[in-house]
Amino acid sequence: MGGSMTMSAVAQSTANAPETGSAPGEPLLVVRKLTKTFARSRSLMDLVKGEPRRRVHALTEVDLSVRRGETLGIVGESGCGKSTLARCLVRLHRVDSGSVTYDGLDVVALRGAALRRFNRRVQMVFQDPYGSLNPRMTVRATIAEALSVHRICPRREMPARIAALMDLVHLPLSAAGRRPHEFSGGQRQRIGIARALALEPDCLIADELVSALDVSVQAQMVNLLLELQERLHLTVLFIAHDLRLVRHLSHRVAVMYLGRVVELAETEALFAHPRHPYTRALLDAAPELDPSRRGSAEAAVRGELPSPVNPPPGCAFHPRCPVAIEYCRRVRPELVRLRDGRLAACHLAATEDGLVQSTEL
Amino acid sequence: MSGALPTLAEAPTEASLRRKRLRISVPLTLGIIITVFFLVCAIVPGWIAPYDPLSFDYSNLQVGPSWIHLLGTDNFGRDELSRIIWAAQVDIQIALFCTIPPLIVGTIIGSLVGYYGGIADMIFGRVVDLVVTFPFMVLVIAIVAVLGPGLVNVYIAVSAVGWVFYARLVRSEIMVLRQADFAAAGRVMGYSDLRIIFRHLLPNALIAVVVYWMTDMALDILLGSSLGYLGLGAQPPTAEWGVLVSDGKNFMDTSWWMSVFPGIAIVLCGTGLSLLGDGVADLLAVKR
Amino acid sequence: MTTPLLSIRGLRTTLATERGQVTVVDGVDLDVQPGEILGLVGESGSGKSMTLRSILRLIRAPGRVSGQVLWRGRDLVPLREAEMRAIRGREIGMIFQEPMTALNPVLSVGAQILENLVAHTDLGRSARQARAVELLDLVGISAPAQRVNDYPHQFSGGMRQRAMIAIALASNPTLLLADEPTTALDVTIQDQILKLLMHLRATLKMAVILVTHDLGVVAQSCDRVAVLYAGRVAEYGAVGPVFAAPHHAYTLGLLRSVPDARHARQPLRPIGGAPPAPDTVGERCAFMPRCAYATAACATARPPLVSLSDGRLSACVHWDQLEANEWAAV
Numbered sequence: 001m002g003g004s005m006t007m008s009a010v011a012q013s014t015a016n017a018p019e020t021g022s023a024p025g026e027p028l029l030v031v032r033k034l035t036k037t038f039a040r041s042r043s044l045m046d047l048v049k050g051e052p053r054r055r056v057h058a059l060t061e062v063d064l065s066v067r068r069g070e071t072l073g074i075v076g077e078s079g080c081g082k083s084t085l086a087r088c089l090v091r092l093h094r095v096d097s098g099s100v101t102y103d104g105l106d107v108v109a110l111r112g113a114a115l116r117r118f119n120r121r122v123q124m125v126f127q128d129p130y131g132s133l134n135p136r137m138t139v140r141a142t143i144a145e146a147l148s149v150h151r152i153c154p155r156r157e158m159p160a161r162i163a164a165l166m167d168l169v170h171l172p173l174s175a176a177g178r179r180p181h182e183f184s185g186g187q188r189q190r191i192g193i194a195r196a197l198a199l200e201p202d203c204l205i206a207d208e209l210v211s212a213l214d215v216s217v218q219a220q221m222v223n224l225l226l227e228l229q230e231r232l233h234l235t236v237l238f239i240a241h242d243l244r245l246v247r248h249l250s251h252r253v254a255v256m257y258l259g260r261v262v263e264l265a266e267t268e269a270l271f272a273h274p275r276h277p278y279t280r281a282l283l284d285a286a287p288e289l290d291p292s293r294r295g296s297a298e299a300a301v302r303g304e305l306p307s308p309v310n311p312p313p314g315c316a317f318h319p320r321c322p323v324a325i326e327y328c329r330r331v332r333p334e335l336v337r338l339r340d341g342r343l344a345a346c347h348l349a350a351t352e353d354g355l356v357q358s359t360e361l
Numbered sequence: 362m363s364g365a366l367p368t369l370a371e372a373p374t375e376a377s378l379r380r381k382r383l384r385i386s387v388p389l390t391l392g393i394i395i396t397v398f399f400l401v402c403a404i405v406p407g408w409i410a411p412y413d414p415l416s417f418d419y420s421n422l423q424v425g426p427s428w429i430h431l432l433g434t435d436n437f438g439r440d441e442l443s444r445i446i447w448a449a450q451v452d453i454q455i456a457l458f459c460t461i462p463p464l465i466v467g468t469i470i471g472s473l474v475g476y477y478g479g480i481a482d483m484i485f486g487r488v489v490d491l492v493v494t495f496p497f498m499v500l501v502i503a504i505v506a507v508l509g510p511g512l513v514n515v516y517i518a519v520s521a522v523g524w525v526f527y528a529r530l531v532r533s534e535i536m537v538l539r540q541a542d543f544a545a546a547g548r549v550m551g552y553s554d555l556r557i558i559f560r561h562l563l564p565n566a567l568i569a570v571v572v573y574w575m576t577d578m579a580l581d582i583l584l585g586s587s588l589g590y591l592g593l594g595a596q597p598p599t600a601e602w603g604v605l606v607s608d609g610k611n612f613m614d615t616s617w618w619m620s621v622f623p624g625i626a627i628v629l630c631g632t633g634l635s636l637l638g639d640g641v642a643d644l645l646a647v648k649r
Numbered sequence: 650m651t652t653p654l655l656s657i658r659g660l661r662t663t664l665a666t667e668r669g670q671v672t673v674v675d676g677v678d679l680d681v682q683p684g685e686i687l688g689l690v691g692e693s694g695s696g697k698s699m700t701l702r703s704i705l706r707l708i709r710a711p712g713r714v715s716g717q718v719l720w721r722g723r724d725l726v727p728l729r730e731a732e733m734r735a736i737r738g739r740e741i742g743m744i745f746q747e748p749m750t751a752l753n754p755v756l757s758v759g760a761q762i763l764e765n766l767v768a769h770t771d772l773g774r775s776a777r778q779a780r781a782v783e784l785l786d787l788v789g790i791s792a793p794a795q796r797v798n799d800y801p802h803q804f805s806g807g808m809r810q811r812a813m814i815a816i817a818l819a820s821n822p823t824l825l826l827a828d829e830p831t832t833a834l835d836v837t838i839q840d841q842i843l844k845l846l847m848h849l850r851a852t853l854k855m856a857v858i859l860v861t862h863d864l865g866v867v868a869q870s871c872d873r874v875a876v877l878y879a880g881r882v883a884e885y886g887a888v889g890p891v892f893a894a895p896h897h898a899y900t901l902g903l904l905r906s907v908p909d910a911r912h913a914r915q916p917l918r919p920i921g922g923a924p925p926a927p928d929t930v931g932e933r934c935a936f937m938p939r940c941a942y943a944t945a946a947c948a949t950a951r952p953p954l955v956s957l958s959d960g961r962l963s964a965c966v967h968w969d970q971l972e973a974n975e976w977a978a979v
Binding site: 071077078184186214215216217218219220222223226227241243244245247248249251267268271281282284285286287288289290291292294295297298299300301302304305 | 692693805806807808835836837838839840841843844845847848862863864865866867868869870888889892893902903904905906907908909910912913914916917918919920921923
Binding site: 087090092115116117119120123124126127128131132133134135136137145146149150192195196199 | 541542543545546548549550551552556560561564565
């Protein structure tokens with residue numbers, strides 16, 4: 001079949017795309033001290049009182065790196081900044097400060113044609129299956145537009161390429177002439193993936209890709225992601241609030257809280273032995289599927305997320321932390337490498353590993 | 362992998378096709394019939410009009426409706442029906458020339474300020490404030506008064522003011538749409554701003570524009586008629602519905618048909634356009 | 650077994666849509682025992698929320714509810730609106746997924762509790778005020794005496810859900826209907842609300858019907874579970890046995906769709922396809938087109954909900970041929 005041949009061409013070209021590339025496992029995307037704030041509009045009272053314009057601290061000095069070919073899970077609750085991070089990485093938002101380096105390329109400085117070339121390599125799939133597709137365009141038109149704008153293939157090869165992409169995400173070819181409203185949520189997400197893959201990216205950022213879907217459809221999407229990553233050698237940033245999904249899909253996981261990365265570790269290490277108290281709370285709060293292992297009658301963590309306009313001093317988690325000490329209220333913990341190689345931003349974890357003299361606390 | 366295969370939302374069944382067909386509703390059909398009728402009148406009035414609209418007939422002055430003159434004759438013996446039919450040409454011309462330039466200009470400006478916001482949007486906001494402060498009619502009359510009477514000047518005056526309303530409408534639609542994820546997706550796909558605005562956002566804003574356009578055409582026919590009535594629009598002997606109503610008003614007590622029939626033509630044409638607008642909007646509507 | 654608090658038989662609800670009458674609840678049978686938490690679980694369109702709303706007949710006018718809803722031995726379905734109002738909010742309370750839309754934004758939280766106290770209790774003015782503060786304290790809102798005068802927008806998402814529970818508790822209901830109360834909340838807040846509901850159940854001896862799509866929530870907080878599919882109960886039983894050895898192919902499929910820790914980055918075994926649209930099932934098992942166990946026997950009729958041992962019910966022809974759920978075996 002012509003379709004499957006072109007399909008393998010998609011796989012081939014994507015696999016060969018990074019000429020300048022680093023070897024598998026090397027950092028592909030490196031984020032350093034990334035900071036993003038959003039201005040809040042001032043009320044009349046604020047103006048009268050002469051208060052400065054208040055800012056929402058969406059991301060504060062975020063550090064992380066994504067290795068070529070891996071799935072990095074990013075997990076956290078609403079307001080932790082994970083979606084803002086995704087949008088900063090694909091340059092939907094301008095960053096305030098910090099650096100993003102993709103395969104040696106300074107992403108923050110990109111403009112115009114260079115930015116478009118970068119976007120060809122780093123694609124994003126959105127959360128809302130009902131809002132991320134143009135309701136007036138058929139599946140065929142949506143994919144064809146991506147192919148023609150970036151001149152991915154000659155016009156006469158386009159039908160075959162569209163068929164190959166639809167096959168890749170397991171959409172029947174008969175669906176090509178339909179508009180988004182004729183599809184279910186899961187199918188729309190497949191269309192979104194096909195559109196992203198049309199550009200033959202080497203990195204895919206999936207922002208809450210399956211959150212809006214039913215559990216049986218979620219599982220279908222999980223399988224699709226695994227399959228695509230295998231076939232196309234994609235590097236994936238999987239952003240979600242569902243710990244089970246993140247655990248299942250990710251090689252490594254970064255936990256975010258109030259705009260910062262608080263822990264980053266190999267998936268199994270993180271889930272088996274969380275070192276940051278917030279990670280621990282998150283794991284305890286997530287409802288276990290086995291009814292014979294019921295958690296305690298007490299809630300895993302007290303209180304709610306503090307305001308990102310006035311983040312607490314010291315460790316942002318200290319007001320809710322069950323083990324916080326006086327020192328945590330005053331001094332903000334840096335993200336440091338612990339003995340087992342993971343990163344965590346917790347004074348107590350650092351002390352346990354002997355990285356800090358306990359007299360300092 | 363058969364387990365992972367999605368089943369497609371059911372194929373368009375007979376029932377869904379029937380629903381689609383049913384959407385060409387009764388009001389839309391009426392709208393189409395009325396509008397097409399006036400369009401035909403405007404394009405080939407000579408084929409339909411039974412008499413020459415300009416030739417005087419002093420033996421038949423102000424004759425009431427009869428089988429010879431269906432809608433009667435005026436004070437020069439001209440056939441009223443023929444004059445109304447020929448007038449359609451002028452009035453449809455008014456409807457189009459008063460709306461298409463502002464439609465195009467307003468849509469483009471509204472799209473751009475709606476998408477980019479910023480200083481351009483602030484300036485636009487002031488322009489809107491300025492224009493809406495004055496009644497539309499007063500502004501148009503002021504401009505025509507400066508430029509001098511005549512249809513071309515009416516077109517210029519209406520366009521100079523009218524684009525603001527299209528722009529304001531499109532701007533607010535685009536401002537909502539630009540928040541949608543498919544706009545963000547377009548940017549991540551590396552599409553140019555113009556492509557995102559005009560290919561992705563604007564088509565989703567067009568329903569509102571089309572509906573407004575149809576009502577605007579109806580309003581501009583009324584406006585043209587009003588200006589004609591005031592002597593600022595079409596100049597005699599050109600037949601124009603407003604001018605016809607105006608001519609007839611002096612003979613209201615003896616020859617009511619001279620004003621009433623052109624008046625009915627105005628109302629009918631406006632109604633047809635409104636029905637057409639609503640119907641087209643329904644057809645264009647796309648489910649999310 | 651004790652007499653059930655609520656006993657539903659053959660509940661059927663039709664809604665008027667643009668496509669005509671649609672049956673969204675298609676013959677649901679359920680029992681709720683006093684003081685238990687019953688989970689209603691299913692995917693979107695399974696009819697779980699509609700079942701809940703049908704109990705209190707919260708179905709808009711052209712829609713119809715039929716069947717039998719025995720509340721302490723009295724059938725609610727034929728009751729007149731006025732009689733129904735005496736039960737709604739008094740004997741049976743309800744909380745919703747979106748507290749922001751369920752709470753009135755222009756009334757303080759305290760005023761909304763007082764409203765319910767006026768309607769359903771005969772407490773005096775000062776006693777009501779005191780009771781309102783007490784209720785906010787009961788649902789874990791700190792400094793309740795101050796916060797009682799706050800408006801919903803001054804509360805965070807979790808606090809609003811707590812406030813809504815306080816309003817529902819004002820009349821000391823014997824049964825609380827909870828419609829996806831934690832779906833809009835973050836996982837740590839969901840945990841707090843679920844623990845609160847379990848605590849209230851224990852201290853107030855109140856039964857709860859908890860509608861959710863999250864099997865984890867059921868596992869952690871419910872005593873019994875009813876799995877709904879295409880407007881009917883597919884399986885019903887105590888949570889432990891149902892999760893350990895599902896007796897319906899759909900339950901097994903749901904459990905297998907959830908990623909489990911021990912098979913990281915392995916393909917899952919999802920249920921293929923999508924649930925049927927209402928009224929398209931016909932005379933066969935509604936799950937048959939997606940079922941790996943389906944045989945000709947499934948195509949003859951919609952399998953009835955039959956009673957098995959240990960008070961379990963299943964509407965699966967092949968309930969005794971299903972594999973065990975792997976993780977439960979370990």
